[in-house]
Every structure is written in C-alpha cells, then in structure tokens.
Amino acid sequence: MTVPGTTSPSSPLLRIADLHVDYKLPGWRTTPLRAVDGVDLTLAEGETLGVVGESGSGKSTIGRALLGLAPVTSGSIELAGHDITHTKAGDRKHIASDLQVVFQDPYGSLNPSRTVGKTLAEPLEAVAGADGSTALAEIRGLLSKVRLPDDAVDRYPNAFSGGQRQRIAIARAMAVNPKLIVCDEAISALDVVTQAQVLNLLRDLQRDTGVAFLFIAHNLPVVSYFSDRVLVLYRGRVMESGPAATIHARPAHPYSQALRAAVPVPDVAAQRVLRRQRQAVVRATTAQARPAPEQGCPFAPRCPHAAEVCWTTRPADTPFEDRVVACHVFDAASGHPQAGGAPDLVAGELAPTAP
Amino acid sequence: MTTTVPTPVGQEVGAATPAARAARPVGATARAVRQTLRRPAVLIALGWLVLVVVTSLLAGPLSPFDPLAQDLGSRLQGPTAAHLLGTDDLGRDLLSRILHGGGVLLLAAVVPVLVSYLLGVPAGLLVGYVGGKADAVADFVVNVLFAIPALVVVLAVSVVTDNNLPIMTVVFGVVVSGGIFRLVRASTQASRDLLYVDAARVSGVTRTTILARHILPNVLGPLIVQGFLLYSGAFLFLTSLSFLGLGFDPQEPSWGQLVFDATAKLDTDPWLMVPIGVVLIATVAALNYVGNALLATLPSSRRARLLTPTRRPVLPVADAHGTGSTAPAPLPAGPGGDEPRLVVEGLVVSFRGEDGRWQPVVDGVSFAVERGRTLCLVGESGCGKTMTALATLGLLPEGGAAAGSVRLGGQELIGLDEKAMARVRGSRIALVSQEPMVALDPCFSVRSQLGDVVRLHRGGSRADVRTRTLDLLRLVGIPNAERVGRSFPHQLSGGMAQRVCIALALAGEPDVLVADEPTTALDPTIQAEILDLLRSLQDSLGLALVLVTHDLGVVADIGDTAAVMYAGQVVELAPVEELLAAPRHPYSRGLLDAMPEDAERGVPLRTVPGVVPLPKDWPTHCRFAARCELATDACRTGPVPIEVVGPDHQSRCIRTAETARGVHPVATGGQS
Numbered sequence A: 001m002t003v004p005g006t007t008s009p010s011s012p013l014l015r016i017a018d019l020h021v022d023y024k025l026p027g028w029r030t031t032p033l034r035a036v037d038g039v040d041l042t043l044a045e046g047e048t049l050g051v052v053g054e055s056g057s058g059k060s061t062i063g064r065a066l067l068g069l070a071p072v073t074s075g076s077i078e079l080a081g082h083d084i085t086h087t088k089a090g091d092r093k094h095i096a097s098d099l100q101v102v103f104q105d106p107y108g109s110l111n112p113s114r115t116v117g118k119t120l121a122e123p124l125e126a127v128a129g130a131d132g133s134t135a136l137a138e139i140r141g142l143l144s145k146v147r148l149p150d151d152a153v154d155r156y157p158n159a160f161s162g163g164q165r166q167r168i169a170i171a172r173a174m175a176v177n178p179k180l181i182v183c184d185e186a187i188s189a190l191d192v193v194t195q196a197q198v199l200n201l202l203r204d205l206q207r208d209t210g211v212a213f214l215f216i217a218h219n220l221p222v223v224s225y226f227s228d229r230v231l232v233l234y235r236g237r238v239m240e241s242g243p244a245a246t247i248h249a250r251p252a253h254p255y256s257q258a259l260r261a262a263v264p265v266p267d268v269a270a271q272r273v274l275r276r277q278r279q280a281v282v283r284a285t286t287a288q289a290r291p292a293p294e295q296g297c298p299f300a301p302r303c304p305h306a307a308e309v310c311w312t313t314r315p316a317d318t319p320f321e322d323r324v325v326a327c328h329v330f331d332a333a334s335g336h337p338q339a340g341g342a343p344d345l346v347a348g349e350l351a352p353t354a355p
Numbered sequence B: 001m002t003t004t005v006p007t008p009v010g011q012e013v014g015a016a017t018p019a020a021r022a023a024r025p026v027g028a029t030a031r032a033v034r035q036t037l038r039r040p041a042v043l044i045a046l047g048w049l050v051l052v053v054v055t056s057l058l059a060g061p062l063s064p065f066d067p068l069a070q071d072l073g074s075r076l077q078g079p080t081a082a083h084l085l086g087t088d089d090l091g092r093d094l095l096s097r098i099l100h101g102g103g104v105l106l107l108a109a110v111v112p113v114l115v116s117y118l119l120g121v122p123a124g125l126l127v128g129y130v131g132g133k134a135d136a137v138a139d140f141v142v143n144v145l146f147a148i149p150a151l152v153v154v155l156a157v158s159v160v161t162d163n164n165l166p167i168m169t170v171v172f173g174v175v176v177s178g179g180i181f182r183l184v185r186a187s188t189q190a191s192r193d194l195l196y197v198d199a200a201r202v203s204g205v206t207r208t209t210i211l212a213r214h215i216l217p218n219v220l221g222p223l224i225v226q227g228f229l230l231y232s233g234a235f236l237f238l239t240s241l242s243f244l245g246l247g248f249d250p251q252e253p254s255w256g257q258l259v260f261d262a263t264a265k266l267d268t269d270p271w272l273m274v275p276i277g278v279v280l281i282a283t284v285a286a287l288n289y290v291g292n293a294l295l296a297t298l299p300s301s302r303r304a305r306l307l308t309p310t311r312r313p314v315l316p317v318a319d320a321h322g323t324g325s326t327a328p329a330p331l332p333a334g335p336g337g338d339e340p341r342l343v344v345e346g347l348v349v350s351f352r353g354e355d356g357r358w359q360p361v362v363d364g365v366s367f368a369v370e371r372g373r374t375l376c377l378v379g380e381s382g383c384g385k386t387m388t389a390l391a392t393l394g395l396l397p398e399g400g401a402a403a404g405s406v407r408l409g410g411q412e413l414i415g416l417d418e419k420a421m422a423r424v425r426g427s428r429i430a431l432v433s434q435e436p437m438v439a440l441d442p443c444f445s446v447r448s449q450l451g452d453v454v455r456l457h458r459g460g461s462r463a464d465v466r467t468r469t470l471d472l473l474r475l476v477g478i479p480n481a482e483r484v485g486r487s488f489p490h491q492l493s494g495g496m497a498q499r500v501c502i503a504l505a506l507a508g509e510p511d512v513l514v515a516d517e518p519t520t521a522l523d524p525t526i527q528a529e530i531l532d533l534l535r536s537l538q539d540s541l542g543l544a545l546v547l548v549t550h551d552l553g554v555v556a557d558i559g560d561t562a563a564v565m566y567a568g569q570v571v572e573l574a575p576v577e578e579l580l581a582a583p584r585h586p587y588s589r590g591l592l593d594a595m596p597e598d599a600e601r602g603v604p605l606r607t608v609p610g611v612v613p614l615p616k617d618w619p620t621h622c623r624f625a626a627r628c629e630l631a632t633d634a635c636r637t638g639p640v641p642i643e644v645v646g647p648d649h650q651s652r653c654i655r656t657a658e659t660a661r662g663v664h665p666v667a668t669g670g671q672s
C-alpha cells in the first residue's frame, strides 16, 4: 500500500508487506496471539515514519520483527533491496551495518557492568572488525556527536541520568552509520525536557547523516511532530496512514481521533474542551469495553459510530484526501448507515450511532 | 563519521553527572555478600574453615607423631602431655591422625564441584539461550539425573572400579550437576530478554560473545554460592563414604575412618569419639552456615526482607533546616481561615552520605492542599518531587530523614513513630505509585490483596469484607468486579492494574491521596481514563489530591494549584491557569516550551538546555542559574528567596517583575 500524496521512490529503503506476527502463548494447544495482522509499510532513505498506537497495538512487534527479535509468521521484510524476513539475529552481521535500534528503557538497554566505551565498541568490533585503538577514536567522535564529554568512555552507566543514557544508546546505534534506526519508544520514559532534548538530537543527527527512523511511540502529538508520515495502529492493524501534519491536525479515523484527544494540552481552557471531545469520541472505557470481534473492525467495542457491519466485516483500506483510512464510514460501498459521512466525521460533527 | 554537531552556546548537555567517577558499580549482590562477611558468626565459621584448611596443608610439620606409628605401650590413653588428644587402640596419636585425615577429604570434595561446573555451566548457558527443543531434551536428562540416588550409583561404581576414588568422585559430580545446570539455565533465561542483550544481537555480536560478555556475569554470583553449597554437600558425602570404608585407603587416616574406629569402642572408650566428633561437626556446621549465609544474599531471598519496615533516622537539629537559605514563604490562608487538609511547611528531606554528612535533597518545601482540590508537584526527574511525596507519608527509603512540618487535618506527622504513622497511613493519607505492577504482589489474587487491606482498616465479617472489596472495585470503574477480583496481577493490563492500586489506596477511606506519577507508565488513552477516575473520586469523596507529574498537560487537566520544583525547592507556586498562561519563573516557561503539542514540525523544540544538578552540586545562589537564559551576575550573588508576586502566586526569581511583562528569552537556538 502506498500513501497517496507522498513521494514513493522506486525502491524504498524498507518495504514491509502483509506482515503477520503470532506469539505462541504458554500452555498446551493455546491459540497463538496475533500481534501484527497484515501490515504494509514503506520507508524511504532519510525519512521518518511514525508508528503510533496504544499498548498492545503491536507497534513494538513490528520493530522487533524487523530487527529479527520476533518470529515472522507470514509476509515479507525487505531492507535496501535484500529480503531479511527470516534472517535470524545471529546471522545479521551484514544487516547490522544498515539497521540499528534504540530501546525505550534507558536503564535496561545498557549493560550496567560494562563501561560506556566498551558498550560503544561492541557494534564497531562486531560489524566493522575495528580493533581497540581505532575504535577509541571513533568512540570519542560518537560521544561528541551526542554531546557527551570524552571522559564518559571510562564510566559506567550508573554515572548517567536517564537522558544521558539514552544519548549513549543513540551513540551505540549511530556507531556503524546505519541507514535505518528503529526507535522503539525511545523517548517515552523521559521527562518532557529530556524528551525534547533527545528529539532535537535525533533530528540533528538525521540532518547530518541522512539516517531514516522508524519512530515508534504512543503519543500522537509527539509522533506527528517528529515524523514525516504516520501509521496509526490498533490491535495489529493499520487504522489510518498518511502525512503527519494532516493526521495531527485533522485525524480522520475514529480511533485516531480518540488518540489525539487523549493527550492533554498545557492550557486549562483548551484542555477542558479537549476532555469533552474525548468523552464524545469513545463510547466505553477500556475497562468496560466488550471484546473485539474476530471479524470486523477491532475498534467497534469503543467506537461511537459502530454499526452492524462493523461487527461482521473487516473495513477496507479506503483513500481519503491525502491518506488511507480503514473504516466503513469512509467507504461508500461498505453498507455502513453513515457511509459517506466522512467529512462530518473528520469535522467532529457526525452524530453517534445508536449503541 | 567526521561530522560533529555544533554545540549551541552555553549548553552543557554533555556534562555527565559527576557521581560515581569511573567507579565500577557494586552490584546489590556484591554489597550483600560484603555485609554478610562482616557478621561475627560468619567470620567465626570462616575462621574455623581457614584453620582446618591450613592445618591440613601443614599436617606434616604440625603433627607431633607419624599418624601411622603404632605404640602398643600407650594404647587408648586419654589426653596426656605427650598425646594432647590421646591415642587409639593401636597407640597412634589422635591429634596427628586428625591433622592428616582431613586433607584428602577436603581435596576430594573439590572434584564433584568442578565436574558439575564443567558440565552444568556451558550446557545451562546454551540451553537457556537457545531454548526450544534443546530445552525439552535437557530437561528430560536432568530429570533422569535427579531421579538417580547418588549413593547407590557411587556404591555401584566403587564395586565395579575396585574402589577407585577419582572415578567415584567424578561420577558423583555428574549425578549432582543437574542443580548447577538448572541454576545457570534459569539465570540465562532471565538475562536473555534483557534489552542490552537484544541490542547486542541487533549489532551482530556472535552468540558466544554475548554469552560470555553479557550473560555469564549475571549468573556468576548465584553460581559461586551454589558451588559452595555443593562443596559442603560433597564433603559430607565423602566423609560418609570413608566411614563406610569406601574410596579411601584404609591404611591412611581419614575423618570418616576415625569416626568408624571410635564407634567400635564407644562403650569402652568414649573419649575416642570426642576430638574427631567435635572437629567434624564444627567443620560441617561451618560449611553449612557460611553456605546458607551466602544463599541469603541472592536477590530471590532478599525480597522477603523488604517487608520489614526500616527504622527512620532523625535529622540532627543542625541539619533539619536544610541549607537554611530560605525562610518558608507565608502560606495562603484557606477559606474561612481554617487550616487546609494537608499543610507542608519548610519540609527538608536529607540522606546520609558515605562520609556521614547529611545531604538535603528536598530543601524547605511548603504548600497546602484543600479538601476536594488537587495540587500538582511538577518538574524534571531529580528535582525531589517523589521524595517530597513520600515524606508526607513517612515512607522515605532507607537512610532518609525528614524535618520541618507536615500537618494532616491539624495533626503533625513529622516525628510520629512508625507505629503511629502506620495507623495514619492508609486510613487518612494513602499512596498511589507509578508502577502499578510493582505495587501489587504477584502471588495473590486482587480480591485477597484488597480484602487484606479492607480487613486491616475496618475489620468485619468475611461477607462484609467481600462486599466492600467488590464495592471498591466498582468504585474505581471496574464493571466486572467479580472476575477481576479473581485474577492475579500479571493477568491485568496496566490501566486495570492502576485502577486496582487506586482501590487499594481507597480501602481505608483516606482524606488525602498522594499519587506519584500515576499515569506516566500508561498510554495516553488509559492515562485520560485514570485522570477521569481520579477527578470523579475527588468530587464524590472530597479527596485532597497531591499529584506528582512532569507533564503540564496532566496539570492542566486535573490540577488546581501547581508547585514547580527545581533542585529540591519550589520555584513557583501558582493557580494552574495562571501558571500555564503566564509563568513567572524561567524554569516554568522552559517546561512549557518543551511540550511538543503545538510545536511546528521541523523546527527544533525550544527547551531548557543541560541537566538538573545533583544535590551535592547545588550552588548557594539561584540553583537554576546555570541553565537560565535570563541569568545575570546578580543571580549569582546569594540565595534567592521565594516571593509573593500575586494573589496565591509565588516565584523564586529576582527577575520575576520582568517576566511578568513578558520578557522571555528570544529563541537562541534552544536545541537539545
């Protein structure tokens, strides 16, 4: 699936097609859990693609499948023209120079008993076969790139704050000059100030090196601020995709609207309005919602516009303005009673359906 | 890799926290081991073991007699000047025989330990890391090994090999290697999914390197302890063999044999048993004692001790005023002149450093919360928000002490002893913490954990407790209370777990709820639901709420008053609407600027450069000066007091008058 309105180069850096990932659950003959359910995406060189969704929506799993850390059930992953769908983490030497990762937890992602220098040397040795002294020079360069002092080399992670550790993790990812970095909630565990500092740093690095980011997070305003295009994910499926600016300003899919309204803004009056909006765009809290239908739209239990067809038929990916939306309201042929009401829905003026 | 990003002027982003210079972090286990080794009883046991080993090594020079030399003239003597411990029925010197009889046992017991390490460690590492089929096969083999009675096998081997001790010990090692294997496998499985292991895999680091570098070090501590326990088991086992006359040369003395000899003469010459009995019992007891003491240092057994409350130290008067740089600002009087529900005045929290000096981390904080209102504590990590919150509940971590005043409905809480504080906590003031999953005990169902707290606060029959438990679950917006009540914490989603934690906090019907980042670990959608819940509880129960957060959006959503904290102090205290519309302190402005909500795409976020200083680096002048774009020399001359700048509005900045007129730093490339 290509997103209309965005340039789609002939051979993108990353192409994921119809990706399915099932996790085997513990126990005898349990049905596996489908974490990713038919996701397509492409990512050009130097581009940032944001993936946003709530916990359990499968956004981390997409990243982990790409990194060889989660098993791919079906579908394909193609990086810089090579099929890496089933390349296990152990055989990834040649991929590692193109693909790196920054994880969410700045405390868990650095080995506490190894110095920063040793941590940064690891990818250099593994990928480039660098030896001690050449690595050291490179490491100093890396540290200055992420604006940490030279003498950080000999310190242990416990001497650094959360934001500084995240800089170290970014330096480790940048060490081999990758083409793509997966940022799995790389800023979600940081406070606002540190988060802004790290976002600015990532942006500077991208400007200087042309690295592309798969930027995974749960906060829609942050993702759309930082990304060129955005993918909104719910229960392993893409609900809406398109340019970040429009999704931020006028989210179309009812779920995107709910996500957008959930993040409070630092302005009392505006927040009061937003809170009322939010209470209007979700029908039930997550605690009260019925289980999602096997067939049909996964958001139906919480959607104020849910109708009969939403419980039985999976919505088709429908182009709308400059994006693609998977919702029956946007699909004139879906048989949804409000089909064709898309402009009203986007404007927030579509009345809820009867529960 | 030669491009360097120009560092914007005046930005010290890189200044690493000067803490712990190049010091290798001492793991919790290493620290616990060191503490254990300082206990007198452990020292005595170790001392005995060292004595045994050294005397066995020096048995030759130390022995007064040849242990085999018979002297039929002095048979079965008790202790004499010549034979300090007496002689046996062939007139051999008992002391010499004991000195010579330990070494071979002590040495032979090393073999099984080595064998099980050699087998168990590599197999455990590999199987733990790879998992899957290998795991199933290995599990079968180990189960078979565990089913084999070691003694029977070793006896059989002894018969087949004609009493060959090396073979017998090796076989014994193989049979007991299952324990080491299981230990290593479990630790490896636990480390396998650590993020830094994933990061190494993504970097293309080979499997062997990952195992040696990132996983084995985590296993090492438990492995050493387990090896010690294994050694003491092997020692006892071999002593029993030698008692049975197996494996050891009957001509040479060994402790088991000495016991055997003494047993034969127990009726007529009981003394024979005394020296060897004492030595053997002392050695085995010392081995076991040290082994168990080491075992208690492992993290799994340390957890239990967290449950015992720690004694809270009292801050010496000299340190109770913090840096004393600031007199508490006058508190806004409540409506009608009554004192507000919760009043915090001049609160100082200090921790005792390694040099014994008290280091304040919260330094003279004052605020008040009315019934039904919310006060938000705002600031970056490391500003003392959590310590302030915990101090109001008397829940400071070990080594921390509070001074100043915390008054709850007029009652002073600082200085209450733990028993009195425990009565207040829960029934009048309660805590909701950031990590709901950590706050819940994984071993008990929601219903039983909640029931315990209800019983503690209200008592009542089982049916009463049950009804109240379900009511509480419904109160926090859980519709299917029955089913959720039966589930265990790991079966709950993060949002559901936080609802349960709020129910736990409400069980004692407190007047004040302290919530430390209750929504930070949650998704925005769930966060919004939890904030809705807190707001509705406040309306229906009239709770006063103290909420810690770094997100000004959350403040806008739920706060009435906000106290912005920086480096242990309140730098701005204001009604939320005023704070967000017209912040008076440059730090509050910086927090607002860091929010990406309305930021323009592609333009760097304007934010505060640098990091919060550590408490030991707090300057005596304005603590924000190093990061403040408005700082002038006047800011660096002395402590800055907090000043009243409007009704209910205070700010700790000498340029506050200018900030009111909208003098805000122009965007000087507020990058990173």
Ligand SMILES: Nc1ncnc2c1ncn2[C@@H]1O[C@H](COP(=O)(O)OP(=O)(O)OP(=O)(O)O)[C@@H](O)[C@H]1O
Residues within 6 Å of the ligand: A023, A024, A025, A033, A035, A053, A054, A055, A056, A057, A058, A059, A060, A061, A062, A218
């Ligand atoms: N190793 C695993 N075994 C079984 N289930 C898993 C495993 N890892 C993830 N899951 C499940 O897969 C689903 C998607 O998980 P994923 O981590 O991708 O979500 P997410 O959107 O990143 O959420 P979060 O914000 O919590 O990280 C969830 O239901 C999760 O519980």
Ligand code: SF4
Residues within 6 Å of the ligand: A253, A254, A255, A297, A298, A299, A300, A301, A303, A304, A305, A306, A307, A310, A315, A326, A327, A328, A329
């Ligand atoms: S398909 Fe139906 S349930 Fe799903 S988002 Fe659209 S209207 Fe709502």
Ligand code: SF4
Residues within 6 Å of the ligand: B585, B586, B587, B622, B623, B624, B625, B626, B628, B629, B630, B631, B632, B635, B640, B652, B653, B654, B655, B656
């Ligand atoms: S006192 Fe000076 S340095 Fe401190 S916040 Fe105010 S202007 Fe900045």
Ligand SMILES: [Mg+2]
Residues within 6 Å of the ligand: A059, A060, A185
């Ligand atoms: Mg995730």
